[in-house]
Amino acid sequence: MENIIDYINKNKKRYVDELIDFLKIPSISNNPENKPDMLDAAKWVENQLKGVGLENVKIYETDGHPVVYGDWLKAGKDKPTILVYGHYDVQPVDPIELWSNPPFEPVIKDNIIYARGATDDKGQLFIHIKSIEAHIKNTGKLPVNVKVLIEGEEEIGSPNLSKFLKNQSKLLASDYVVISDTSMYAPDLPSICYGLRGLAFMQIDIVGPNRDLHSGSYGGGVNNPINALAHIISKLKDDKGKILIPGFYDDVIPLSDNEREEYEKLPFDEEGFKKNLEIDEIFGEEGYSTKERISGRPTLDCNGIWGGYQGEGAKTVLPSKAGAKVSMRLVPNQQPEIIEKLFIDYVNKISPKSVKVNARALHSGKGSMTAIDTPAVKAAKVALQKGFNVEPVFMREGGSIPIVNSFKEILGADAILLGFGLADENAHSPDEHYDLSNFHRGILSIAYYLTELENLEKYK
Amino acid sequence: MENIIDYINKNKKRYVDELIDFLKIPSISNNPENKPDMLDAAKWVENQLKGVGLENVKIYETDGHPVVYGDWLKAGKDKPTILVYGHYDVQPVDPIELWSNPPFEPVIKDNIIYARGATDDKGQLFIHIKSIEAHIKNTGKLPVNVKVLIEGEEEIGSPNLSKFLKNQSKLLASDYVVISDTSMYAPDLPSICYGLRGLAFMQIDIVGPNRDLHSGSYGGGVNNPINALAHIISKLKDDKGKILIPGFYDDVIPLSDNEREEYEKLPFDEEGFKKNLEIDEIFGEEGYSTKERISGRPTLDCNGIWGGYQGEGAKTVLPSKAGAKVSMRLVPNQQPEIIEKLFIDYVNKISPKSVKVNARALHSGKGSMTAIDTPAVKAAKVALQKGFNVEPVFMREGGSIPIVNSFKEILGADAILLGFGLADENAHSPDEHYDLSNFHRGILSIAYYLTELENLEKYK
Numbered sequence: 030m031e032n033i034i035d036y037i038n039k040n041k042k043r044y045v046d047e048l049i050d051f052l053k054i055p056s057i058s059n060n061p062e063n064k065p066d067m068l069d070a071a072k073w074v075e076n077q078l079k080g081v082g083l084e085n086v087k088i089y090e091t092d093g094h095p096v097v098y099g100d101w102l103k104a105g106k107d108k109p110t111i112l113v114y115g116h117y118d119v120q121p122v123d124p125i126e127l128w129s130n131p132p133f134e135p136v137i138k139d140n141i142i143y144a145r146g147a148t149d150d151k152g153q154l155f156i157h158i159k160s161i162e163a164h165i166k167n168t169g170k171l172p173v174n175v176k177v178l179i180e181g182e183e184e185i186g187s188p189n190l191s192k193f194l195k196n197q198s199k200l201l202a203s204d205y206v207v208i209s210d211t212s213m214y215a216p217d218l219p220s221i222c223y224g225l226r227g228l229a230f231m232q233i234d235i236v237g238p239n240r241d242l243h244s245g246s247y248g249g250g251v252n253n254p255i256n257a258l259a260h261i262i263s264k265l266k267d268d269k270g271k272i273l274i275p276g277f278y279d280d281v282i283p284l285s286d287n288e289r290e291e292y293e294k295l296p297f298d299e300e301g302f303k304k305n306l307e308i309d310e311i312f313g314e315e316g317y318s319t320k321e322r323i324s325g326r327p328t329l330d331c332n333g334i335w336g337g338y339q340g341e342g343a344k345t346v347l348p349s350k351a352g353a354k355v356s357m358r359l360v361p362n363q364q365p366e367i368i369e370k371l372f373i374d375y376v377n378k379i380s381p382k383s384v385k386v387n388a389r390a391l392h393s394g395k396g397s398m399t400a401i402d403t404p405a406v407k408a409a410k411v412a413l414q415k416g417f418n419v420e421p422v423f424m425r426e427g428g429s430i431p432i433v434n435s436f437k438e439i440l441g442a443d444a445i446l447l448g449f450g451l452a453d454e455n456a457h458s459p460d461e462h463y464d465l466s467n468f469h470r471g472i473l474s475i476a477y478y479l480t481e482l483e484n485l486e487k488y489k
Numbered sequence: 490m491e492n493i494i495d496y497i498n499k500n501k502k503r504y505v506d507e508l509i510d511f512l513k514i515p516s517i518s519n520n521p522e523n524k525p526d527m528l529d530a531a532k533w534v535e536n537q538l539k540g541v542g543l544e545n546v547k548i549y550e551t552d553g554h555p556v557v558y559g560d561w562l563k564a565g566k567d568k569p570t571i572l573v574y575g576h577y578d579v580q581p582v583d584p585i586e587l588w589s590n591p592p593f594e595p596v597i598k599d600n601i602i603y604a605r606g607a608t609d610d611k612g613q614l615f616i617h618i619k620s621i622e623a624h625i626k627n628t629g630k631l632p633v634n635v636k637v638l639i640e641g642e643e644e645i646g647s648p649n650l651s652k653f654l655k656n657q658s659k660l661l662a663s664d665y666v667v668i669s670d671t672s673m674y675a676p677d678l679p680s681i682c683y684g685l686r687g688l689a690f691m692q693i694d695i696v697g698p699n700r701d702l703h704s705g706s707y708g709g710g711v712n713n714p715i716n717a718l719a720h721i722i723s724k725l726k727d728d729k730g731k732i733l734i735p736g737f738y739d740d741v742i743p744l745s746d747n748e749r750e751e752y753e754k755l756p757f758d759e760e761g762f763k764k765n766l767e768i769d770e771i772f773g774e775e776g777y778s779t780k781e782r783i784s785g786r787p788t789l790d791c792n793g794i795w796g797g798y799q800g801e802g803a804k805t806v807l808p809s810k811a812g813a814k815v816s817m818r819l820v821p822n823q824q825p826e827i828i829e830k831l832f833i834d835y836v837n838k839i840s841p842k843s844v845k846v847n848a849r850a851l852h853s854g855k856g857s858m859t860a861i862d863t864p865a866v867k868a869a870k871v872a873l874q875k876g877f878n879v880e881p882v883f884m885r886e887g888g889s890i891p892i893v894n895s896f897k898e899i900l901g902a903d904a905i906l907l908g909f910g911l912a913d914e915n916a917h918s919p920d921e922h923y924d925l926s927n928f929h930r931g932i933l934s935i936a937y938y939l940t941e942l943e944n945l946e947k948y949k
Contacts, residue, residue, distance in 0.1 A: 059802045121804060127700070149703075185802060212706065226705060230803040239767035240587070241918030245686060245888025246672065248818050249730065249788030250779040252772035255813070256791050260728050262719035268841060270709065307699035312712035312843035319710040328709030330807050331716050333800075337793035338814060342519045342645060343690040343851045344581060345816055345889075346792050346917050353715070354798060356805055358708050381728060383772035391803045428705025429805075457806050458701030 030480055032167045037159070037472050044159050044472065045142070045465060047077075051117075051151050052135045052144040058094055058118035059185050067094045067181050070117045074179050075099075077158050082165035083177060089197070091189035094118060094181030098200070101165070102174045109405070109482055110174035112203035112442060114432070115154025115210065116183035119146035120457045127459035140465045147463035148450040153209040154179060156449060156468060160475035172483035176203055180432075183210070186230075186392035187432045194439040205405045206436045207478075209471065211448030214295055214424045216464070219413035219474065221406060222446035224425035225433055226324065227359035227396035229368045230332075233261065233376060234352040236385045241337075242347040252383035254351040255336040261386070262353060264379050266329045270314040270322070272357070274375045277327070280363045284325050292320050295422065305453060324427040329357045354391070358427060365393035394431020399443055404488035408481040409445050416474025447474070490940055492627045497619070497932050504619050504932065505602070505925060507537075511577075511611050512595045512604040518554055518578035518645050527554045527641050530577045534639050535559075537615075541622035543637060549657070551649035554578060554641030558660070561625070562634045569865070569942055570634035572663035572902060574892070575614025575670065576643030579606035580917045587919035600925045607923035608910040613669040614639060616909060616928060620935035632943035636663055640892075643670070646690075646852035647892045654899040665865045666896045667938075669931065671908030674755055674884045676924070679873035679934065681866060682906035684885035685893055686784065687819035687856035689828045690792075693721065693836060694812040696845045701797075702807040712843035714811040715796040721846070722813060724839050726789045730774040730782070732817070734835045737787070740823045744785050752780050755882065765913060784887040789817045814851070818887060825853035854891020859903055864948035868941040869905050876934025907934070 037044075056070035057063040071088050074097040078086045083099035097117070102110070122132045122145055130136045135144035142152070157177065164171050178201065180190050194201060214220040237254035238247070266272050284292070297320050299311065313322040322328070336351025338344035357368055369390040380386035399406070401423050413421040426448070433444045449471035455461045497504075516530035517523040531548050534557040538546045543559035557577070562570070582592045582605055590596045592605035602612070617637065624631050638661060640650050654661060674680040697714035698707070726732050744752070757780050759771065773782035782788070796811025798804035817828055829850040840846035859866070861883050873881040886908070893904045909931035915921045 059800075059804070121798075121800065123798065123800065123804075124701070228705070228805070230805070237768065240915060240920070241584075242766075243888060243912075243917040244790045244792060244816055245688075245818060245886070246912045246916065247783055248790045248816075248887060249786055250771070250773045250783035251766060251768065252770075253790045255794045256722060256726060256789075257728075258794075259719040259722035259791070262716060263723035266716060268717075268720050306702075306711060308697065308711065308843060309845070310712075310841070310843040311710070312841065313710045323707055323710035326709055329716075330704045330708045330713045331719070331797065332704060332804060332806050332808070333797035334715045334718075334794055334811065335799040337791065338581075338583065339793050339795045340519075340581065340583070343814065343816070344519070344583075344792060344917070345688070345690070347790050348792070349918075351794065354803065356704055356708075356803070358705060381770070381772065383768060383770040385769070426705070427708060428703060452703075452706045455700060455702075456706065457703040457804070458809075460700070 033163045033476050034473060036163045036167050037476060041469055048152060048155050049135045051155060052146055053133055055133045056118050056181065057121050058182050059121055067118065071095045071097050071181060074117050078177060081158055081162035083161065089193065091193055093189045096193055097179045098177065100176040101171050104171060104174045108173045109205065109485055110176065110203040111482065112176045112178055112201060112206045113157045114206050114208045115157065115179050116150050116181065117179050118181045118184050120149065120184050124459065129460055141462050142465055143460055143462045145461050147461050148454040149456040149461065150183065150210045152463040152468055153449050156209055156471040156475055159472045160479065163476050164479055172479045176201060186394060190432055191435045191439065194435055198440060201440055203440060203442050206442045206444045208430065208433065208444055208446050209449050210430055211426045211428065211446050212450045212452045213448055213467065214422050216451060217417065217419055219417040219419055219421040220424050220448055221409055221421055222426045222448055223401045223423050224361060224398045225396055226427055226429050227363060227365055227394050228356060228429040228431065229359060229365045229372065229393045230356040230391045231369065231372055232352065232354050232389055232391050233258065234387045236350050238349055241349050244345045244347040247347050251347060252381060253347055254384050255348060257381055257384045258336065258351045258353060261376060261379055262331060265355065270312060272329050274371050276371050277368065281327060281360055282362045284321060291423065292318065292325065295320055295424065324425040325360065327358055327360050327363060329355065332356050358429065359396050361396040361398045363396065365395060369393060394429045395434040396429065397433045397437065403443065404485045405445055405482065407488040408485060409447060409478055412478035412481045413447065413474050415477045416470050493623045493936050494933065496623045496627050497936060501929055508612060508615050509595045511615060512606055513593055515593045516578050516641065517581050518642050519581055527578065531555045531557050531641060534577050537618050538637060541618055542625035543621065549653065551653055553649045556653055557639045558637065560636040561631045564631060564634045568633045569665065569945055570636065570663040571942065572636045572638055572661055572666045573617045574666050574668045575617065575639045576610050576641065577639050578641045578644050580609065580644050584919065589920055601922050602925055603920055603922045605921050607921050608914040609916040609921065610643065610670045612923040612928055613909050616669055616931035616935055619932045620939065623936050624939055632939045636661060646854065650892055651895045651899065654895055658899060661900055663900060663902050666902045666904045668890065668893065668904055668906050669909050670890055671886045671906050672910045672912045673908055673927065674882050676911060677877065677879055679877040679879055679881040680884050680908055681869055681881055682886045682908055683861045683883050684821060684858045685856055686887055686889050687823060687825055687854050688816060688889040688891065689819060689825045689832065689853045690816040690851045691829065691832055692812065692814050692849055692851050693718065694847045696810050698809055701809050704805045704807040707807050711807060712841060713807055714844050715808060717841055717844045718796065718811045718813060721836060721839055722791060725815065730772060732789050734831050736831045737828065741787060741820055742822050744781060748785065751883065752778065752785065755780055755884065784885040785820065787818055787820050787823060789815065792816050818889065819856050821856040821858045823856065825855060829853060854889045855894040856889065857893045857897065863903065864945045865905055865942065867948040868945060869907055869938055872938035872941045873907065873934050875937045876930050
């Protein structure tokens with residue numbers, strides 16, 4: 030093990046240089062223009078998997094962006110098999126003008142690397158590839174059987190991955206899925222995530238008059254689609270953060286006293302949180318702490334809105350159209366399909382007849398919970414302790430990784446969520462960045478984890 | 490007079506050809522990129538005024554776009570002096586993709602000309618220039634003293650015209666201002682407009698967190714500026730069209746019984762109105778007819794809204810910023826400055842402290858009312874009757890021409906509003922168009938009007 034750790038320390042700079050190459054590829058999955066870049070990114074991952082010594086490396090086509098796979102299965106049948114999952118696609122870059130540097134020209138400052146995809150998820154998935162490299166280059170082998178699956182559609186809801194899992198269930202069969210696509214609870218606080226929120230992402234389109242009208246000639250006599258949209262949105266969630274869609278909370282499992290005590294123990298600096306975001310006041314559902322609101326409770330947010338004239342100055346138009354994107358974060362046990370239907374029914378019910386309203390679901394994912402007393406989770410706790418020299422915490426995450434549910438349902442494998450990102454690393458916004466000290470300690474931790482997994486029985 | 494009418498009929502085609510040249514100039518006043526086009530349009534008007542035989546023709550610089558002036562003052566001091574006002578600037582063309590033809594490449598179909606500015610106001614102001622031409626070319630003179638003032642900033646609220654009127658009050662001194670920038674009540678129904686609504690155009694900008702956030706990591710614990718904006722907008726006007734800003738209606742003079750009877754007489758086909766706009770249901774302030782709502786009552790409309798992700802598909806962002814443009818149409822006696830203050834105070838009062846809200850006024854204009862029993866108005870009625878062979882109606886207009894008030898306040902001149910456009914000619918929207926039969930009958934009417942004005946005493 031000492032050799033492996035030495036190797037990781039010695040190759041620290043090269044690992045970062047390789048990550049920079051990876052981050053230069055603009056693999057934005059939701060933009061058709063970036064299709065060639067998506068293929069470049071897949072090929073880059075393919076070369077990495079081959080380079081570190083994995084076998085059966087192959088790019089698998091899907092109906093969307095391809096999946097990259099590789100494995101090393103010579104540890105023997107008595108050893109566990111883990112499936113490492115990550116995604117090489119990244120979020121769009123709008124608003125591009127708010128980036129301090131171009132999003133695909135990585136810059137390092139104070140050991141933090143700035144680029145789209147740095148923390149979500151290229152920097153995190155690369156931890157696993159480099160840990161595997163350190164083992165194979167030093168020992169010629171891995172302690173357990175390892176399969177690596179890197180997809181290219183996570184940021185658009187993984188529309189083709191479930192089909193791939195079903196079709197390749199033999200290839201992908203494994204005891205645990207290990208995923209690094211979440212955040213540590215705080216800097217220097219290694220974290221194991223045991224709960225993820227689900228998602229129901231909706232769009233509302235409103236058409237009023239069939240064309241833009243002069244607001245002087247028609248104003249007052251024709252309903253305005255923007256005003257109508259504002260009325261609808263204001264009825265989705267009250268101004269204290271409570272969601273008003275009938276039935277929305279029906280399937281929510283309340284936070285247990287035990288869980289709320291655990292939440293209470295997690296460090297949280299409310300003044301620092303406000304200062305960091307430059308907000309004057311905390312906001313959210315009454316009766317819950319901010320920590321609980323952002324991971325243990327469901328919520329509803331407008332992700333985008335548009336309509337009419339958005340330029341400089343005044344244009345006296347009564348617009349024909351308006352629209353909004355609205356997403357709901359769901360807690361485990363809330364079913365996205367039910368929530369989507371409740372949303373659509375409610376929007377239709379509260380919509381005035383003087384405009385045409387179309388509410389529809391864009392994509393969704395179930396939330397998930399993992400048991401925290403299994404041998405693989407206990408082993409992870411030990412590995413993180415060794416990698417960071419700090420006692421790890423258990424936490425729930427506010428974000429969604431819908432595919433975690435598919436792994437459980439299709440492959441029967443529990444997910445071990447070892448996040449090495451930080452919540453304030455601008456995952457979906459301008460100036461996304463990643464702390465390279467967590468990149469390094471992550472590689473150490475996963476290298477330890479592969480070794481700990483070799484002797485799982487000691488954790489039983 | 491017969492010669493003049495013959496001349497107008499014979500030159501019908503050339504007049505349209507010249508209008509086409511005028512419409513080809515993309516004189517969008519709110520776009521800095523079109524500044525050279527604004528100058529081209531001013532020069533084009535200058536050449537026209539010179540060409541038809543006006544004197545003292547000159548382009549006057551202002552702090553914004555220039556004003557074009559010309560006059561003919563040889564009718565004698567015992568004859569009235571009229572000031573013809575119009576504007577050579579046009580509205581922006583967004584959304585450009587909804588135009589059937591490029592907005593500055595005029596197309597004629599079924600005697601209707603399609604182009605930005607066709608009805609607002611190039612086609613209408615050109616009526617006056619061509620009527621003047623018909624008189625001067627046939628008789629070598631005009632029946633009354635005429636001054637022509639064509640500005641280039643009407644669509645952005647005429648920010649420099651009041652100053653120009655003040656500085657040039659001697660040059661512009663006149664008994665009446667004649668303006669064709671309004672609509673006829675209906676096709677084939679020549680109309681004299683006696684009331685205009687005022688305007689208060691506002692912008693609301695909201696900043697939540699200092700950057701776009703991942704809606705999973707932060708959703709539920711940070712107020713969302715779009716949701717906050719929707720709540721604010723929904724509190725400005727209720728879903729039945731009543732404005733909720735305290736004090737908003739305080740200065741409104743109620744429609745008199747007499748006025749409501751006049752409104753009742755105006756033809757209005759509600760089913761046709763709905764069909765034309767493809768709306769299923771009429772909307773507006775309770776207790777008033779659509780005719781009253783769109784011209785006799787004040788109202789509030791969102792003219793634009795923006796925030797977050799507006800592209801295809803899903804982006805799970807909790808945006809940093811959102812904003813909206815909101816305008817209020819005011820009835821005569823409502824003071825824009827008071828309304829602006831009421832709006833800002835109210836928005837500040839209802840804004841949550843968890844976001845930063847900035848409400849500000851962009852531009853404004855007072856409404857106006859004209860007496861309908863003056864000799865000049867009576868003469869106009871006769872001229873319109875002759876030009877259209879139809880009995881004219883008196884009406885109020887929903888739109889705003891703030892400068893009408895300035896003419897009254899600075900020059901002491903009453904405005905005679907003779908609109909030759911139609912309300913459904915898409916004045917501020919794609920596929921703006923203008924009925925050339927009204928262009929022709931407008932030229933005839935104004936030619937008659939110049940003659941009628943010569944013997945005003947018969948209307949006293």
